[in-house]
Amino acid sequence: MALLLQVLANGILLGGLYALMALGLALVWGVLNIVNLAHGAFIMLGAYASYYLFTLLHLDPFAALPLCMLALFLFGYLLQRHVLNLIVRAPMFNTLLVTFGLDVVLTYLAQIVFSADFRVVNPGYAGANFALAGVTLPLVRALAFAVALVLTFALWLLLAHTRLGRAVRACAHNLVAARLYGVEPRTVYALTFGLGAALAGAAGDLYGVVSQFNPYIGDALTAKSFAISIIGGLENPLGVVVGGLFLGILESLTSLYVGPTYTDVASFGVLVLVLIVRPKGLLGRAT
Numbered sequence: 584m585a586l587l588l589q590v591l592a593n594g595i596l597l598g599g600l601y602a603l604m605a606l607g608l609a610l611v612w613g614v615l616n617i618v619n620l621a622h623g624a625f626i627m628l629g630a631y632a633s634y635y636l637f638t639l640l641h642l643d644p645f646a647a648l649p650l651c652m653l654a655l656f657l658f659g660y661l662l663q664r665h666v667l668n669l670i671v672r673a674p675m676f677n678t679l680l681v682t683f684g685l686d687v688v689l690t691y692l693a694q695i696v697f698s699a700d701f702r703v704v705n706p707g708y709a710g711a712n713f714a715l716a717g718v719t720l721p722l723v724r725a726l727a728f729a730v731a732l733v734l735t736f737a738l739w740l741l742l743a744h745t746r747l748g749r750a751v752r753a754c755a756h757n758l759v760a761a762r763l764y765g766v767e768p769r770t771v772y773a774l775t776f777g778l779g780a781a782l783a784g785a786a787g788d789l790y791g792v793v794s795q796f797n798p799y800i801g802d803a804l805t806a807k808s809f810a811i812s813i814i815g816g817l818e819n820p821l822g823v824v825v826g827g828l829f830l831g832i833l834e835s836l837t838s839l840y841v842g843p844t845y846t847d848v849a850s851f852g853v854l855v856l857v858l859i860v861r862p863k864g865l866l867g868r869a870t
Contacts, residue, residue, distance in 0.1 A: 585717065590835045592718045598831025599728035600793065602824040604786040604804060605811035606738060607779035613817040614755040614775045615663075615671060617678045621686040622808055623801030625780050628689065629655055629787020630704075630796045631697055637704050644704045644792050645726060651788040652781040659780025664773040671772060686801060693798035704791040727789040732824075734785055738778075739820045751775055810854045816863055829853075 608622045619625075629651045636647040662685075663671075670677050711722040742748035753761035754771050762768065790796060790804075807830075815826025830850055837849040 586839070588716075588718050590839045591832060592715075592720060593724075594832035594835030595828060596720065596724040596728045596831070597835065598828035599731040599824075600724075600786065600789055600827075601807065601811055601831050602815075602827025603731035603734060603782065603789065605808040605815070605823050605827055606735060606820060607782035607786070608805070608808040609812040609815075609817050609820075609823045610738070610782070611776055611779040612812060614751055615667075615772055616675065617667065617671065617682065617776075618675065618809070619776075619779070620679060620682040620805055621689060621801070622779075622783055623803065623805035624686045624689040624693075625655055625659070625783035625801075626787040626790060626804050627693060627796060627798060627801045628658075629784035630791035630800075631693065631702070631787075632784065633788040633791045634702050634704050637706070643706060644788055645730065648730065648785055648788045651784040655784030655787075656777040656781035659783075660773050660777030662780075663776035664769070667776065668769060668772060686805070690798050690801055697798060699797050699799070701795040701797050702791070703795045704788075706792070709792070721793075723792050727793055730785070730789060734782065735820050735824055738782070741778075742820070747771075747774065807850070810850055813854055814857050 604626060607625070608619055611617055611619050611622075632651045632654055633644045633647050636642040636650060637644055642650075667678070667681065670681055706723075708722055712719050713722060713725070714720075740748075742751060750761065750766045750771050751774075753764065753766055754768055754775075758768060761771075787796075790800075811823060811826040811830055813826075814829060815824070816822035830853070833849055833853060834846040837846050841849070
């Protein structure tokens with residue numbers, strides 16, 4: 584029983600990080616109808632930003648998180664405004680090709696600049712643990728989980744209770760009506776994509792603390808974020824959180840009872856099942 588509780592706790596902590604990883608992808612997909620295949624590359628860039636802020640400036644990764652988010656926000660905003668906006672109304676296949684090409688370019692540029700060596704952000708408390716209700720929790724994973732929940736709640740507040748959030752939701756639901764009410768889609772799209780990139784930067788910052796990374800981690804993280812977005816649903820951030828927690832717990836249980844090599848099989852098997860049974864996701868409105 585103690586082992587099961589430990590595995591469930593590890594799955595919940597992992598799921599919180601998964602949810603944050605997927606939030607940016609789900610936001611951009613739901614508003615712009617763009618499946619950003621470069622999303623994992625953005626997470627990778629966030630991890631490298633945190634790494635160099637830590638190694639060169641000795642800035643704690645959790646303190647560096649706002650800087651990583653700001654850097655990725657500016658990158659995402661400019662990218663959407665001057666590149667992706669040109670094809671935002673094109674067929675989805677075109678946007679898939681463009682973002683796939685962007686992913687390849689960012690990956691190989693990162694390999695040239697940073698090398699293919701694995702890195703990790705390793706603050707002095709990286710190996711610290713604490714006990715809670717008889718379960719041992721790694722401190723950095725617990726902190727990453729808490730930050731992920733705070734950012735998810737902040738995104739929900741932004742979308743639900745701010746003028747920008749109402750404009751984003753209006754563009755997502757009815758672009759023509761949004762224009763009639765004075766919303767400028769180009770600006771909203773650029774801000775939304777920048778916000779999605781900022782969330783990816785935050786996920787990269789936290790990912791670098793809990794796991795090793797190199798320039799080639801992006802594809803796997805994009806696939807995982809895609810699966811979480813489908814499983815949870817795109818209609819609200821809570822669905823992504825549920826999808827992330829569900830996937831984290833599922834992978835932990837699979838690793839314990841079946842074997843760690845089967846975690847991806849379980850994850851994408853559930854993705855296929857959800858697509859068949861509930862195409863809108865676990866928290867989406869059933870059709």
